[in-house]
Structures are given as C-alpha cells and as structure tokens.
Amino acid sequence: MIERARQLDAGDPLAEYRERFLVPEGVIYLDGNSLGCLPKATPARLEEVVREEWGRDLIRSWNTAGWIDLPAKVGGKIAPLIGAKPHEVIVADSVSVNLFKLISAALAMRPGRKVVLSEPGNFPTDIYMIEGLEKRDLATRRLAARDKLHEALDEDVALLLLTHAHYKTGELFDMGELTRAAHEAGALVLWDLSHSGGALPVDLNACEADFAVGCGYKYLNGGPGAPAYAFVAERHLEDTQQPLSGWMGHAKPFAFSDDYAPAPGIERLLCGTPGILGLSALEVGVDLIAETGVERLYAKSQKLSEFFRQCLAESGVEIELVSPTDPASRGSQLSFRHEEAYAICQALIARGVIGDFRDPDILRFGFAPAYLHFEDMAEAARHLAEVLESNEWQSNEFNKRATVT
Numbered sequence: 001m002i003e004r005a006r007q008l009d010a011g012d013p014l015a016e017y018r019e020r021f022l023v024p025e026g027v028i029y030l031d032g033n034s035l036g037c038l039p040k041a042t043p044a045r046l047e048e049v050v051r052e053e054w055g056r057d058l059i060r061s062w063n064t065a066g067w068i069d070l071p072a073k074v075g076g077k078i079a080p081l082i083g084a085k086p087h088e089v090i091v092a093d094s095v096s097v098n099l100f101k102l103i104s105a106a107l108a109m110r111p112g113r114k115v116v117l118s119e120p121g122n123f124p125t126d127i128y129m130i131e132g133l134e135k136r137d138l139a140t141r142r143l144a145a146r147d148k149l150h151e152a153l154d155e156d157v158a159l160l161l162l163t164h165a166h167y168k169t170g171e172l173f174d175m176g177e178l179t180r181a182a183h184e185a186g187a188l189v190l191w192d193l194s195h196s197g198g199a200l201p202v203d204l205n206a207c208e209a210d211f212a213v214g215c216g217y218k219y220l221n222g223g224p225g226a227p228a229y230a231f232v233a234e235r236h237l238e239d240t241q242q243p244l245s246g247w248m249g250h251a252k253p254f255a256f257s258d259d260y261a262p263a264p265g266i267e268r269l270l271c272g273t274p275g276i277l278g279l280s281a282l283e284v285g286v287d288l289i290a291e292t293g294v295e296r297l298y299a300k301s302q303k304l305s306e307f308f309r310q311c312l313a314e315s316g317v318e319i320e321l322v323s324p325t326d327p328a329s330r331g332s333q334l335s336f337r338h339e340e341a342y343a344i345c346q347a348l349i350a351r352g353v354i355g356d357f358r359d360p361d362i363l364r365f366g367f368a369p370a371y372l373h374f375e376d377m378a379e380a381a382r383h384l385a386e387v388l389e390s391n392e393w394q395s396n397e398f399n400k401r402a403t404v405t
Contacts, residue, residue: 001310001314001381002375002378002379004374005374005375006374009373009374009375012300014297014300015373017370018371018372019040020039020040020041020371021037021038021371022037022038022039023037023371026352027352028353028354028376028380029354029371029372030353030354030355030365030366030367030376030380031356031366032218032219032221032367032372033195033199033218033331033333033366033367034218034366035217035218035224036217036219036220036221036222036285036368037368037371038221038223039284039285039288041284041288042284045281045284046277046281049065049276049277050277054276067274070274070280071090071091071274072091072267073283074229074283075266077283077286077287077290078091078197079231080290081197081198081202081290082202082203082231083203083206084204084205084212085205085234087237087265087266088204088234088237088266089230090229090230090266090267090269090270091227091229092227092269092271093227093228093271094225094227095125095192095194095215095228096125096128096129097228098229099125099129099190100129100132100133100243100244101230101243101244101269102190102211102213102230102240102242103129103133103159103190104242105211105232105240105242106159106188106190107133107139108241109158109236109240110188113155113156113158113187115140115142115156116133116139116142116158116160116161117142117144117149117157117159117160118130118141118142118143118161119143119146119149119162120144120145121166122162123167126163140156146173149181153182153184153185153187154185155186157186157187158187159187159189159190160182160188161189161190162189162190162191162192163195164191164195164196164331165195165199165330165333166331167194168322168362168364169323169324169362170323170324170331170333170335171323171324171329171331172196172324172330172331175191175202175207176206176207179208179209180208188210188211189209189210190210190213191209191211192212192213192214193212193214195332195333196214196331197215198220198294198297199218199301199331200297200298200301200331200332201294201295202294204231205233208233210233210236211230211231211233212230212231213231214229215229216228216229216278216282216285220282220289221285221289221370222281222286223278223285225278226282226285227274227275227279227282232266232269237266237268238264241262242262245262245271246271247272248271248273249262249263249268249269249270250263251263251264292370297332297369297370298369300369301367302328303374304374304377305327305330305332305334306327307377307378308365308381309321311377311378311381314381315384315385316385317384319363319384320336322336322337323335332367333367334365334367335358335362335363335365336362336364336365337361337363338361340393341360341362342357343395344384344393345363347392347393347395348383353380353383355380365380
C-alpha cells in the first residue's frame with residue numbers, strides 16, 4: 001500500500017500545498033478537524049502586524065492598516081467558501097457567542113414561538129446556548145432524533161439549529177431538504193458549519209439558509225482560538241436584532257451616542273473591539289484555503305478517507321466504522337468505535353499519529369487534504385494495525401485519561 005500511496009501522491013495536484021504548512025517532522029496529523037496546521041506565511045504576517053502596524057504605527061493602524069474593516073474583509077473572503085455573498089458574513093467573537101446572538105435574533109423574528117429544535121448529541125455548545133436562553137424563559141429546548149426532526153417541526157418551533165457535519169461521526173445533514181422543511185413549518189434555520197466550512201462544499205444561499213456560524217481554527221487554519229464567523233441571509237439583515245449591543249455593532253460607533261442604533265448591515269453582529277492578531281492570522285489561512293479550492297479539497301478528502309479504509313482492510317484491521325460508509329454522506333473525517341478508544345488514541349499519539357478521542361468510545365481521524373499525503377494514510381493504517389495487534393495500548397501510561405486529549 002505504501003507503493004500505491006506514493007503513486008497517488010505523484011499524481012495529486014494538491015500535493016504541493018503541503019509545503020505551505022508547517023507539519024512537524026515525524027508527525028502524521030489527523031486532527032485538523034480540531035486544530036488546523038500552521039500556514040508557513042502566518043508567522044511573518046503576525047510579525048508584520050506586531051512590529052510595524054502595532055509597534056510602529058500604533059493606533060493609526062486602525063485606519064492606515066485597515067484594522068477597522070478587518071472583520072468584514074475576512075468575512076467577505078470566507079463568504080464564497082460557504083455559498084454566501086460578501087456582505088452576508090462577518091468575523092467576530094466565538095462560535096458560542098455567535099450562536100447566542102443568532103438564536104436570540106431568530107426568536108425575536110418569530111414572536112409567539114419559543115421552541116428551538118435540535119438533535120440530542122449535537123455539539124454541546126449548540127445545545128448549551130439553547131438551554132441558557134431557556135433558563136431565562138426566552139426559549140424552549142426541544143431535541144429530536146435525526147429521523148424524527150420532520151415530525152418535531154410544528155407551529156411552536158421558531159428555529160431549527162443543526163450542525164451540518166456531526167462532530168463525532170461526520171454524518172452530513174441534507175441542508176437544503178431540512179431548510180425547506182423548516183420553512184414550510186414557519187421556522188427559521190441556523191446551521192453550524194464548524195466541521196464543514198473550508199472542508200467541503202457548502203452553498204447557504206442555494207438552499208435558502210437563514211443563519212449560519214462557523215469556526216476559524218479547524219479547516220480554515222486560523223490558529224488556536226481563532227475568531228469565528230457568522231452569516232445572515234441578505235433578506236434578514238434589516239430585521240436581525242442581536243442582543244449584544246456593543247459599540248462596534250453601532251451604526252456610528254465613533255459618534256459615541258448614549259443610545260444604541262444597529263449598523264445597517266452585517267456589521268450589526270459585531271460587539272466589542274475585534275482582536276486584530278487573531279483576525280490577521282485567520283486571513284492567511286482563509287486565503288490559502290480559497291487558493292486551493294474547497295471543491296478540490298473535498299474531492300481529495302474523499303479519496304484520502306477511502307484509501308485509509310482500504311489500507312486498514314489490507315492490514316486486517318477490524319474496527320467498527322461509525323461514520324457513513326458513503327463518502328458523499330460524511331464530512332472530512334472517519335470515526336471508529338472501540339471500547340478502548342482512549343488508550344488506542346494515546347498509543348497512536350506516542351507513535352506520532354495524532355488523531356483524537358471523543359467520549360466514551362470514539363476514535364476520530366480528520367482529513368485536512370491541504371497538507372496530508374496518501375502515504376500518511378498508509379503509514380497511519382500501519383501504525384493502527386500494529387497498535388491493535390501488539391496490544392501496546394494496554395500500557396498503564398495510555399490508560400490514564402487527561403482532561404484534554
């Protein structure tokens with residue numbers, strides 16, 4: 001399989017992009033769905049911002065370096081990656097904060113309805129944000145299994161909140177079909193793109209989505225804690241009233257008025273002063289993904305994941321796949337179930353194969369095709385086969401669970 005992998009790498013039009021990232025020697029990095037690798041251009045860009053824009057020009061850089069426009073500028077670059085118009089996307093805050101803003105806005109746009117519908121097992125922050133509003137009597141949380149969502153969409157539902165690609169299994173929702181179903185029931189829809197933005201084709205406007213959020217530190221390679229982004233469909237911009245009425249979301253923030261007036265466009269989703277270092281790092285990652293092309297990245301991701309499965313089969317590895325078998329039905333990851341998933345994950349990390357574990361028994365591998373080769377797949381499969389065959393995961397050092405994995 002190594003020889004086959006090298007042949008595939010030789011014919012891969014994206015192989016050259018690996019050189020644009022800092023991938024540590026001896027590491028097979030299969031955790032880009034949690035934190036993307038560092039683009040090599042990022043340190044130089046940050047040094048420029050720190051030494052010249054901040055260090056030399058100081059406060060003048062809000063104008064001379066365009067800091068004040070950076071949230072909308074970077075948002076406009078993300079927009080075509082998710083099927084949106086530039087003026088429909090803004091970079092601000094975190095996914096959690098943006099969820100709070102948009103859930104609240106949606107509830108206000110559907111007076112008389114308080115139910116926010118999601119699924120059990122959705123990413124926790126999505127559910128927690130609904131619960132927080134519920135405790136303040138502003139919302140009612142309703143959870144329904146995937147195959148019961150249509151039945152749960154009734155006249156009480158104000159908002160359907162779902163994650164496009166499930167964080168544990170990678171299973172995809174049919175975004176267009178569910179958005180139509182919600183609209184037929186009179187509800188709005190908010191999509192969490194954290195595990196799909198920058199990794200697979202998304203077309204928010206084609207499916208008439210209302211709102212979306214996504215993070216910058218996974219497939220967009222913006223760095224740990226990179227700022228998130230938010231999308232509001234053009235038709236809703238005027239009616240979207242977010243609850244965090246900070247000064248940067250004001251129509252005239254430098255008028256310093258005592259009364260709040262929301263900005264006329266997507267800028268109304270801003271709250272406090274944007275973090276320029278985080279935005280500058282994110283812009284480098286976004287530019288690189290845009291240059292590579294999401295369609296090409298997803299096509300390679302599907303090939304990588306299928307080749308990984310072939311390598312496991314060739315190695316005689318028998319482990320339960322919990323991701324969809326059809327690559328078109330999953331995001332850029334594969335997840336497997338094993339009762340000793342945590343220890344196996346730690347044993348692999350000790351060998352330089354970095355995937356991750358999700359409680360209680362999920363071994364998860366993310367495929368970020370911009371910097372992964374097919375040879376990485378063959379080598380990772382070999383390591384997994386050896387770990388399982390040798391039972392080295394039974395070592396005490398691999399069974400001591402840490403808080404963060």
